[in-house]
Amino acid sequence: MAHESFEDSETADLMNALYVNIKIDREEYPDVDHMYMDAVQAMTGSGGWPLNVFVMPDKRPFYGGTYFPPRRAHHRAAWKEVLVNVSQYYQQNKNEVLKQADQLIQHLQNLSNPAQKLEKIVDFDAEKILEKLLSNADTEWGGFGAAPKFPSTFQLNFLLKYHLFKPHESALNHVRLSLDKMWMGGIYDHLCGGFARYSTDKFWIAPHFEKMLYDNALLLPLYARMYQLEANPFHLAVVR
Numbered sequence: 001m002a003h004e005s006f007e008d009s010e011t012a013d014l015m016n017a018l019y020v021n022i023k024i025d026r027e028e029y030p031d032v033d034h035m036y037m038d039a040v041q042a043m044t045g046s047g048g049w050p051l052n053v054f055v056m057p058d059k060r061p062f063y064g065g066t067y068f069p070p071r072r073a074h075h076r077a078a079w080k081e082v083l084v085n086v087s088q089y090y091q092q093n094k095n096e097v098l099k100q101a102d103q104l105i106q107h108l109q110n111l112s113n114p115a116q117k118l119e120k121i122v123d124f125d126a127e128k129i130l131e132k133l134l135s136n137a138d139t140e141w142g143g144f145g146a147a148p149k150f151p152s153t154f155q156l157n158f159l160l161k162y163h164l165f166k167p168h169e170s171a172l173n174h175v176r177l178s179l180d181k182m183w184m185g186g187i188y189d190h191l192c193g194g195f196a197r198y199s200t201d202k203f204w205i206a207p208h209f210e211k212m213l214y215d216n217a218l219l220l221p222l223y224a225r226m227y228q229l230e231a232n233p234f235h236l237a238v239v240r
Contacts, residue, residue, distance in 0.1 A: 001068065008070070014084070036051060043061075044064070051066060133155050141204065142204070156175050156178055157218075160222070182204055183238050185199065185203065186199070186205045193238075194211045195215060223239050
């Protein structure tokens with residue numbers, strides 16, 4: 001969006017005319033990113049980056065989304081359309097916007113309630129989690145769901161640990177399939193090592209060309225544990 005919209009003079013003029021624009025570096029302010037990511041996920045049901053959030057002067061969010069194209073595409077509104085529509089709605093329905101912002105903040109506070117978190121931990125059911133993960137597993141290409149496809153290290157690690165605790169062939173098979181498809185695909189850097197953040201297709205072929213330390217830090221022990229279990233030399237090569 002930086003190249004498509006923010007650097008476009010017409011778009012920039014529109015943004016500056018209607019809003020006070022603030023760009024946050026999520027690497028430097030992960031707490032701010034986390035707060036507004038939770039808000040967008042609550043509003044839209046999904047999240048991701050780039051993260052665009054419209055907030056009140058007191059920083060309460062009331063609307064947001066991820067990527068908006070410069071022109072209508074992929075069933076997404078154009079960024080300039082969003083800018084104008086949100087501004088008009090705010091000006092014409094300020095009380096309703098305030099109400100929505102209050103409800104959203106209350107919802108986020110409820111989610112972060114320690115008592116609710118404790119209840120969820122108490123209700124932890126490994127069998128249900130296993131069933132849910134395997135139902136969403138791509139049994140042909142590994143991983144979970146369709147494109148864009150992320151390494152999903154936490155899910156794979158859960159399946160592997162479940163198998164080690166209580167042998168489960170399907171869980172182990174899916175971990176093996178996923179790790180093999182990933183290192184054989186384009187998401188893996190075959191020249192310098194390491195993995196890109198995600199694949200733009202479900203086949204792990206076309207990577208998003210960005211390697212993050214925290215992603216690779218989670219993949220490293222996953223491949224290492226799998227090597228300890230099955231002694232696959234390719235897994236050892238990935239670790240090295």
